Amino acid sequence: MKRILAIDDQQLILLSLEKHLTDLGYSVKCADNGKEGLSLFETFSPDLVIVDINMDEMSGLEVIKTIKEKKSEVKILVLSGNNDEDTIIDGFDLGIDDYMKKPLSLNEVSVRIGRILGVKYERSPSKDSKGKILQRNCIGVVIPCYNEEKRLLSKEFIDFTNSNLGYHLCFVNDGSTDNTLNVLLELSKGREDNISVYNCEKNGGKGEAVRQGVLHLAQDKQLDYIGYLDADLSTDFKDFDDLVQTMATSDFKIVSGSRMSRMGADITKESARKIISKTINLIIRNILGMSFNDTQCGAKIMDKEVFNELFEEKFITRWLFDVEIFMRMRKFYGKKKAISYICEQPLKRWIHADGSKLSMKDSVKIVGQLGHIAYHYSFRARNKVQKA
Structure with missing residues (x-):
């Protein structure tokens, strides 16, 4: 032998x-x-x-x-x-x-x-x-879950980890009130090397679930990159892997998916959500001072160099943590460097999934939360500097 x-x-x-x-x-x-x-x-x-x-x-x-x-x-x-x-x-x-x-x-x-x-x-x-690939890098993916027992596509997640050797999926149960936790535990059973479950007893919102998951995965030194993905897989795994490949062949610190309508792409949204999304995005661009088309896409990958800077402190909003991530990048690196370190990459496929947790009422609240973000990261920080 x-x-x-x-x-x-x-x-x-x-x-x-x-x-x-x-x-x-x-x-x-x-x-x-x-x-x-x-x-x-x-x-x-x-x-x-x-x-x-x-x-x-x-x-x-x-x-x-x-x-x-x-x-x-x-x-x-x-x-x-x-x-x-x-x-x-x-x-x-x-x-x-x-x-x-x-x-x-x-x-x-x-x-x-x-x-x-x-x-x-x-x-x-x-x-x-056959078809099993050893990846160039090891990648951790946080998947926040709140009451997902009926929407969780277990087979797709299992097939992906079986074929893409080098990925570790961390499902974060965000205080679900249904049977989500048990579904996740069954999903990870016998696959603990590639699939893990992080349980938050209380619901803290998507931003906090992602933050806890990233900090948990960041303890694993073998991971080169950590990203996050929505549990409904509205972003295709192939698109997510494309984000990873862009990261691996560049000096970017963040590669963010963008749900831009273009030829050759399958991008669908509800009409009402599309109008609201455009309005909110315009406000976000003014607050950031950076011309991103889609900060809120739930598919992002990040270099390990920025984990602590972006996720050490709690986010101040439940739904707009993506905007806060970009604000923290700008605060840490400065506007010019932050823009050069962030890549916005159009997705080939994005499908709105039924059962979204974000209601029309929540969308209205977002405007107020954006004002809170602008004050917290800009005016408040400026006032601290002046007082010092």
């Missing part, structure tokens, strides 16, 4: 890789850092080492160099999201056998490993792994 040692500081990747390779008949051991990996290398004597490049404390290149100095004939395969040309060349100069760039499918990993180790066809890729 061929032995494989996998070294990666992202548990979501390691767990998926370990299960897949074990199912193929390999003996597998895993380490989540370079030092532990080198220790296992001594005792396990693997035929193949799979290693990530970007790891804290000890990089993958350092691990490779150490291994090659100890045992030059061992096979080494790099599995990394680092696509830098010089890094790839450095790896081959050190003697690696292959360099796999994330994202890629588990079946491709199988084929490359089989080629390196010379395994026979009985270890050909499994049908169960």
Whole structure:
């Protein structure tokens, strides 16, 4: 039986890789850092080492160099999201056998490993792994839920996490009065590595539910980005993953979905809500002093660098926390930098879902809440500076 040692500081990747390779008949051991990996290398004597490049404390290149100095004939395969040309060349100069760039499918990993180790066809890729992708980054997604037992699309969430290895979904039960909590617990049962439930005993509103979920996920150091998504999946998972890809290939701190009507996009809203939305958005643009088309879209992804700055303090409104996020970005970075760090990306699909918790009466209250936001983040802050 061929032995494989996998070294990666992202548990979501390691767990998926370990299960897949074990199912193929390999003996597998895993380490989540370079030092532990080198220790296992001594005792396990693997035929193949799979290693990530970007790891804290000890990089993958350092691990490779150490291994090659100890045992030059061992096979080494790099599995990394680092696509830098010089890094790839450095790896081959050190003697690696292959360099796999994330994202890629588990079946491709199988084929490359089989080629390196010379395994026979009985270890050909499994049908169960078809379509399963190892992501370039690890992403946490907060999904706030309040009385969602009848609308929760459990199958869609399960299918997504099964296919997209590197995502962790955190459902936040916002003090639901129906059976939502039990539905969520059943959804996560046996899938705790990819789906978790954070329970808020009292209803605090969507903003507080998202805030609690983000702070909870932020404790997981393997997550590169954290975002949030509505439980009704009015934003398609494919669109959300597009937001992630934009984040991963740019210097943006926030990538926000935008429900803009355009050719090739499937965007539907109730007519009354559409008119109100345009009016509110005009007010929001004046308050922010930034020309965003849609601050209120419930699909956003953020870099870990901004988690604490944006979510440490409670929001002052229940429904307009998205506006507060942008106000906090402006307050922390300044207007010019904030604009350069926020990307508004049009969605290809957004469908208004029946059963929305935001009523027409709530929409009227929003205008007053916007005034509260303007005072709290602008005039109040200015007065504090003058008094100081």
